[in-house]
Amino acid sequence: MISKCDRDSYIRRYVQFLTAMTSGIESFANKMISVITSDGRNIIQAGLLKGFDQTVNLILHDSYERVYSTQQGVEQVSLGLSLIRGDNVAVIGEIDEEIDRRLDFANIKAEPLLPIWNI
Template identity: 75%
Template sequence: SLTAKRKNFKANLSVLLFFVWFFQGTLKGFDQTINLILDESHERVFSSSQGVEQVVLGLYIVRGDNVAVIGEIDEETDSALDLGNIRAEPLNSVVH
C-alpha cells in the first residue's frame, strides 16, 4: 500500500525553496501537500568570495508551498565535492 511505502521510504535529498534556501537532508516523511520532514539536514550557503558554508539544522520541517525543486542526491558524487573551493554567485529569488 502507499502508506506502507511511505513509512519505508528514505532518501537523501536536495531541496531548493522559492526564497532561495538550499537544503540537504534525509527524507523521513512527507504528505500530499509536499510538506517534508528532513533529518540530519543542513543548508548550503553559496558565495562568490568564499567556499560553500554548511549550516547544520538537524531535524527540519519544510512547508510544501515553499518547495521549488526536490532531487535525490548521488551520495558518492556529493561526498567527492570540495565545498571549500566551490565559488558561486548566490541565487536570485524566484519571481512568480
C-alpha cells in the same frame, strides 16, 4: 471572472499534480536529497525523509543548508530536524552520494540562488 467549469477543471488538474508529486516523493525515502526552496535556499537532507503530505510539506531529519558565496567556499550550516512548507518547495532532487563526497565544497564559489517569483 472565472467560470465554474474553468474553476473545476483547474482544481482537478491541481489535485492530479499534487497526487503525482507526493507519489514521486515516496521514491526519495532513505536517499540523500536536495530541496531548493522558493526563497533560494538549498537544504540537504542527509538522514531520513521523516515525512511528507499531499501538499508537499516535508519533514527532514539530519539536514543542513548549503550557503553559496562568490567570496568564499560553500558553507554548510547544520539545521537538524527541518520542516519545509510545501508552498516553499521549488525543486526536490536526489543527490548522488558518491559524487557529492568527492566534491571539495570549501573551494567551490558560486552566486547564491535568487528567490523564485510567482507572477
